[in-house]
Amino acid sequence: MALEFASLLALAAGPASPANLPAQPAGPTLLETAAKALFPVVAYIALAPVLWFFFRRTWRELDVMAHEHQKKTLAEGRYDYRPAVLFVITALVLTLQEYYGGRDFYERHIRPALRDLEIDGVTWVNLRRYNELYGYGWWAFTRVFGYIGVPMIVWKIVFRKDSLLDMGLRIRGFLKHAWIYLLCLAVVLPAVVIVSRAPDFGTYYPFYKLSSRSWFDLMVWEAMYFAQFFALEVFFRGFWLSGLRTTLGSGAIFAMCVPYCMIHYGKPYLEAAGAVVAGIALGSLAMRTKSIYSGFLVHVTVALLMDLLALSHRNALPTSFWGG
Template identity: 65%
Template structure:
């Protein structure tokens, strides 16, 4: 059971980030105090929570298999019947499904919240929502430390019986390196969008309102979007959400966290394929 392990990790995480959390709380108290002194209400947190709820709801109901099967797939099949030779549904049908999934993640996580937030709060700079590059190299050791912790946990998860059958999501990844490459590009785009949404925009939006509490508020739905994945991975998302969220708040950047995420994701896919002897043997299908 991971619960005892989570309890053991809690003091370490607190010790490592307590100064960061304190600074965030001081900043939030100062910002909220200034608003209250002017007789204004802080609308950032309520607006951010509503946007998050709407985005995640749309993702759940329109970003998956049902919408693709009932709307996108028939459209592609109609294009094929009309003579569009590029469609090739029999060969790439599943890949199109995941292309729709990735597109909806990018649209929902990036193309909706960032422009909407800029419209509602024009004084905020987009670059401050997790997109800063200055000082990136200075924080690389912290993320290497994260990898040093995550990799052994990943090896442990890889031994679970449901791991090999779950990854990669795209089951034709073993057919060719082209299939695997296309899948990983879409997978990485989804991860960048996810990091920008949870650790970039959301934390940046709520930084002045909730301080360190924004990190823990973000970690709850971040854990919940892992439901349906292997049990240990879903529990690991709690720690990952808090740790990567704290690092993002400290550095105001999602880039190193994104690199950690895709490194782990690619390793898990390759490990799952290798464990069942299914690594691709040809370049194209």
């Protein structure tokens, strides 16, 4: 608004000239841009020995298991269809989400249907107040159904003998590995606090921009946000690794990092680049604990903190439950 007002004053003063043109904000220098672009490479090199130290035994166990499985499969003259089915499901799910799980589809198809319900007197529909929240509800639904519903249904039809609980969904033994969850938080949370001071952080989070209107808005948003994180963990750390570990061994973890990084495109650069390390660490953790729950808890804890820090830095935390 201030820049627009300055432009109007300049026009009123007379023809544009270097003296009365509004000053353009200085952008990062080439050196600063290069440093930001190359920082993930330095971080990968620095973190590689740490990841190797913590997970080398898990990676080797996966490779041995995959070797034995492949040797047995070849000896029996069989073919393992799991990688083919999994990659096709992944391509289909991510493509459907890209084209039908976003705001455009919601505005063209879901919003008109909600408007008809509102006209018919359905009391829980209030487009004027909650249209943006409904849009994110559609986004969360497509993630949950796409990441859990589609792969689980198709997998059970094709591989009837496989137990879906083996996709990291068993709770047994979770407390035994709780210390790993706490260790991850001890490493990640200070970094989140530091990154939260970045200029683009406060304007990017939370995704739902009306979260500051009321605690109700914030709580409903976080519930949907958490649900899609759970679905994401089931898909990438459960479905993906369970389906590929007997074929690719530890390579399944690194293969999973490719689509996992790509779904972060559009977010801040360092967050997308950090998804590679997060994918390796969370994937290795899921294989070590045979559970997705530690990764899920790390994800939602960090996500909640990021939203709260962003709101706090803008002095925009809700002040009432329902809002005005």
